[in-house]
Amino acid sequence: xxxxxxxxxxxxxxxxxxxxxxxxxxxxxxxxxxxxxxxxxxxxxxxxxxxxxxxxxxxxxxxxxxxxxxxxxxxxxxxxxxxxxxxxxxxxxxxxxxxxxxxxxxxxxxxxxxxxxxxxxxxxxxxxxxxxxxxxxxxxxxxxxxxxxxxxxxxxxxxxxxxxxxxxxxxxxxxxxxxxxxxxxxxxxxxxxxxxxxxxxxxxxxxxxxxxxxxxxxxxxxxxxxxxxxxxxxxxxxxxxxxxxxxxxxxxxxxxxxxxxxxxxxxxxxx
Amino acid sequence: xxxxxxxxxxxxxxxxxxxxxxxxxxxxxxxxxxxxxxxxxxxxxxxxxxxxxxxxxxxxxxxxxxxxxxxxxxxxxxxxxxxxxxxxxxxxxx
Numbered sequence: 001x002x003x004x005x006x007x008x009x010x011x012x013x014x015x016x017x018x019x020x021x022x023x024x025x026x027x028x029x030x031x032x033x034x035x036x037x038x039x040x041x042x043x044x045x046x047x048x049x050x051x052x053x054x055x056x057x058x059x060x061x062x063x064x065x066x067x068x069x070x071x072x073x074x075x076x077x078x079x080x081x082x083x084x085x086x087x088x089x090x091x092x093x094x095x096x097x098x099x100x101x102x103x104x105x106x107x108x109x110x111x112x113x114x115x116x117x118x119x120x121x122x123x124x125x126x127x128x129x130x131x132x133x134x135x136x137x138x139x140x141x142x143x144x145x146x147x148x149x150x151x152x153x154x155x156x157x158x159x160x161x162x163x164x165x166x167x168x169x170x171x172x173x174x175x176x177x178x179x180x181x182x183x184x185x186x187x188x189x190x191x192x193x194x195x196x197x198x199x200x201x202x203x204x205x206x207x208x209x210x211x212x213x214x215x216x217x218x219x220x221x222x223x224x225x226x227x228x229x230x231x232x233x234x235x236x237x238x239x240x241x242x243x244x245x246x247x248x249x250x251x252x253x254x255x256x257x258x259x260x261x262x263x264x265x266x267x268x269x270x271x
Numbered sequence: 272x273x274x275x276x277x278x279x280x281x282x283x284x285x286x287x288x289x290x291x292x293x294x295x296x297x298x299x300x301x302x303x304x305x306x307x308x309x310x311x312x313x314x315x316x317x318x319x320x321x322x323x324x325x326x327x328x329x330x331x332x333x334x335x336x337x338x339x340x341x342x343x344x345x346x347x348x349x350x351x352x353x354x355x356x357x358x359x360x361x362x363x364x365x
Contacts, residue, residue, distance in 0.1 A: 145288075150295065192289060
C-alpha cells in the first residue's frame with residue numbers, strides 16, 4: 001500500500017512545488033516508485049518545474065470526469081523511470097475537484113505506486129483541502145518568516161481536524177521542512193532560527209533547505225534540483241529529507257556549498 | 272558613544288519575530304482550533320449587547336481597543352452615553 005503524502009504550506013511561494021519535485025525525484029532515485037499529483041487546478045506549475053509541460057495531454061480533471069483513464073494521463077519522467085506525474089488542469093476551476101473523484105484517483109494510484117505525493121495549491125480553500133484530505137502524512141513547507149510560520153500553524157490545525165485520518169481519530173504524521181534558510185542571517189539574528197520555528201510549530205523536523213541559486217537554475221531548465229544539481233547544497237538537503245521519509249535515521253544538518261579549487265580561484269580573479 | 276553602542280548592541284529582529292508569533296498563535300489556536308470565539312471577542316460582543324439593551328448606542332461613539340499580550344490581554348471599551356453628556360452639558364449651562 002502506498003504512502004500518500006501531501007506537500008502543503010498555506011502561504012504561496014514558499015517552495016511547495018519545488019519541494020514536491022525535489023523530494024519525489026529523490027525518492028524515485030532511491031528506487032521507490034513515485035507519482036506526483038498536481039492539485040493546483042487552474043494554476044498548474046508542477047509540469048513546468050518537472051520539464052514535462054509539452055507532454056501534457058490529459059489531466060487530473062479529465063480523469064475525474066472520465067474523459068481519460070489514469071494510464072493515459074500519467075506522464076513518465078524521462079530521466080528517472082520510476083517517477084510519474086499527474087498534471088492539474090489549466091483551464092478548469094477547483095470546483096471540478098469532486099471528493100469522490102479525488103478519492104478514487106488516490107485509491108487507484110495507491111495500487112500502482114509506493115508514494116503518492118500531492119502538491120497542494122496555496123490557501124485553505126477547496127484545492128488545498130482536497131490535496132490533504134486523503135493523506136497519511138504531510139510535509140509542511142515553511143520559510144523562516146512570520147507570515148509563513150503563521151500560515152503553517154493554520155494548516156497544521158486543518159491537517160489535524162479536517163482530513164480523513166483526523167476524522168477517523170488517527171494521527172496524521174506531520175513533518176516540517178524549512179526552506180530558503182540562510183544560516184548566516186539566522187546566526188546574526190536577522191532571520192528566525194530553526195529552533196524558533198520548531199518551538200513555535202512543534203512538529204518533527206524533516207529537513208532544512210538552504211537558500212541557493214541552484215533551486216532557480218533547476219526550475220529554469222525544468223528539472224528537480226535533486227536531478228539537475230544532485231551535489232548542490234539544496235539537493236543534498238532534499239535527498240537526506242527523502243531518506244528520512246523512508247524511515248532512515250539521518251541527522252539533520254544544513255548542507256553548505258562545496259567550493260572546489262576552481263571556484264576559489266575563479267572567485268579570487270573576479271574579485 | 273551612541274555610534275559605538277549601536278555597533279556593539281545591534282538589535283536583532285528574529286527574537287522579536289519569534290515573540291510576536293508566539294503571542295499571535297496562542298490566540299489564534301484558541302479561536303480557530305475549537306471553532307469557538309476568542310474570549311476577548313466574545314466579551315466584546317456580550318458587553319455591547321448588554322449596553323444596547325439599556326441605551327441606544329451610536330456605533331461611532333464606541334471605541335474598542337484590544338491588546339493581546341502573552342501574560343495578560345486588555346479589552347478596552349469606551350462608550351459615550353448620550354443622555355449623560357446632555358445632562359452634563361445642561362448642568363454646565365446652568
